[in-house]
Amino acid sequence: MITYSTNWMGPISLDWFRKRGLTETVTKVVTEDSILLDTGRKVGDVVEYDEVTTYYSGGRIDIRGVPDEPWGLEYSLPIMHGEDWNDFSEWLESFQTHELWEFDDIIELYESASGRKIRWAE
16 A cells, blocks of 8 residues: 655744745743743843744655655645645555545545635735
């Protein structure tokens, strides 16, 4: 059987999210148990930073079990809404075929089976 799985590769840069208006500025006060202490700040310091409000993910589909392809194959997987990535990844875990399917056919079956259209990034 041929198996398929997602492999996350980004986006990693906070700038990618900023440019699309997917962040908000938050303010936190450093507490004794705060990870912010590791940045040289002291308890009571006020820290302002951007936080992602809507996550997106992209990467590739890894394909294993294709005859005469000992290292497997891959399809590029464009950036999509994070919820769609998670749902598609979970669905793909149980998706198997006897012959290699094309990328568009996999996406079409997923959207039909799930009743959800993938929200691709602009």
